[in-house]
Amino acid sequence: MKRLLACILALICLAGVAGAEALDRNTLFEFYEDSVFFGDSVMHDFRRYRSGIRQKDESFLPDVDMICTTSISLYEGSRRYVSDDHYFQFRGVKSSMYKLAKMVKPSKVFVLLGMNDPVGVRIDNSLIYIQDIIDGMKEFVPEAKVYFFSMTPITPRYCLQRKRPEYQEQLNEYNRRLKALCEEQGVGYIEIAEPLKDADGYLNMEYSSDEVCHLNSAGMDVWVQAMCDYAQEQYELDQWIPRAELFKVREETPEGD
Amino acid sequence: MKKQWFVIALCCLLSCFALCACAETVEEEPHPLTEYVLSIAQDGEELIHLTEDDLLDLIGIEPQEYTDFVYLAATNALTGREIIVLKAVDEEAAERLAELLQAYLEQRMNEMRNYLPEVYQILSKAEVLRKDLTLVLSMAAPTEDEPLLLLEPVELPEEAAADGV
Numbered sequence: 001m002k003r004l005l006a007c008i009l010a011l012i013c014l015a016g017v018a019g020a021e022a023l024d025r026n027t028l029f030e031f032y033e034d035s036v037f038f039g040d041s042v043m044h045d046f047r048r049y050r051s052g053i054r055q056k057d058e059s060f061l062p063d064v065d066m067i068c069t070t071s072i073s074l075y076e077g078s079r080r081y082v083s084d085d086h087y088f089q090f091r092g093v094k095s096s097m098y099k100l101a102k103m104v105k106p107s108k109v110f111v112l113l114g115m116n117d118p119v120g121v122r123i124d125n126s127l128i129y130i131q132d133i134i135d136g137m138k139e140f141v142p143e144a145k146v147y148f149f150s151m152t153p154i155t156p157r158y159c160l161q162r163k164r165p166e167y168q169e170q171l172n173e174y175n176r177r178l179k180a181l182c183e184e185q186g187v188g189y190i191e192i193a194e195p196l197k198d199a200d201g202y203l204n205m206e207y208s209s210d211e212v213c214h215l216n217s218a219g220m221d222v223w224v225q226a227m228c229d230y231a232q233e234q235y236e237l238d239q240w241i242p243r244a245e246l247f248k249v250r251e252e253t254p255e256g257d
Numbered sequence: 258m259k260k261q262w263f264v265i266a267l268c269c270l271l272s273c274f275a276l277c278a279c280a281e282t283v284e285e286e287p288h289p290l291t292e293y294v295l296s297i298a299q300d301g302e303e304l305i306h307l308t309e310d311d312l313l314d315l316i317g318i319e320p321q322e323y324t325d326f327v328y329l330a331a332t333n334a335l336t337g338r339e340i341i342v343l344k345a346v347d348e349e350a351a352e353r354l355a356e357l358l359q360a361y362l363e364q365r366m367n368e369m370r371n372y373l374p375e376v377y378q379i380l381s382k383a384e385v386l387r388k389d390l391t392l393v394l395s396m397a398a399p400t401e402d403e404p405l406l407l408l409e410p411v412e413l414p415e416e417a418a419a420d421g422v
Contacts, residue, residue: 001259001263002262003264004261004322041334041335041372044334044404045332045333045334045335046332047334048305048307048332049332050329051305051306051307051308051311052305052306052332055305055306055308056309065314067314068334069335069368070365070368070369071368071369071371071372072368084367085367085370086367089315089317089364090314091313091314091317092316092318092357092360093317109356116372142367159337168379172286207331210333210335214333214335217332217334
């Protein structure tokens, strides 16, 4: 009996050691704390999804401000001035994303825009707007790290409605070039498109709320998992240290360093 | 000796189960205003509950301006479906809240005007209603009388009130 218990304890210890590198979800959410997310209707749904979950679980993506305008395009969002029709609004203030970011003073800025543009058709122009956002954030919130989400996939119905039969392939190319630009500029790129796709490379209908381009809660779950995977990757690349480990490092650092 | 080990292991296992049972979340106390709104809104069960942070971030309404609120919205923002009920702290606050709600309604309509014209048409029927310190903004309501019902609670007969209905 003693040997059996000893074996069970040893197995538990081994399992603990093997899983040490995989951070738990709440720790991974720390990566996104003190941040602001800018987006359009896709992000607006994500905001409501987050609010719904946080009703019962306050540990879910805490300390995140989400600023969304339903119909705003990448072009309109990248501008430093606002028009009467298109602006971001936060706490009663209508302004550009740059001024609102400056108001919030986050440590990280996340952006998902482009569903209201033909980014797949006008890739060069769209990447100019992305560069404008990178430059604008450097100027207004120089201390903040900037990240772009990949464009989420669309369904064949979207392609039919917009008369763009190859648009998903064009979006794929846009995402490839967006990723390259982010790497070149030293900003983050978070891949959320691939896990949302079906076998044919379109938005998986199981994840779609409108069978066009918006996500349901199952799709949002996938989005959140992709965010967690990204945070885990940053941890493994030593690009981010979770709070618990940061305190541990400070305790181990000898005095005078 | 073997029996002792077995008993200890069994006690540990039972303790674990007991602790898990104790970890259940405590039921929230009912909120009368929310319950009333849900009794009026036919689709109330499908709406998510937004918080005072959402009131502040989305509409610019500060917590010190109201004594009570309900903020419900559809998970799909493109439906335009939202219900906001506020009890202002005083007359001045009520006027400010009315302006903020009106600005918010106009913002949502602007977003939809060219993007989803059919939703724009639905939102254009919404208006900010006010009676004394109570304000209501009901957008894309499934029934025409929902906004007024939210603003003017039906007076219950005395016997129904006594029964707790």
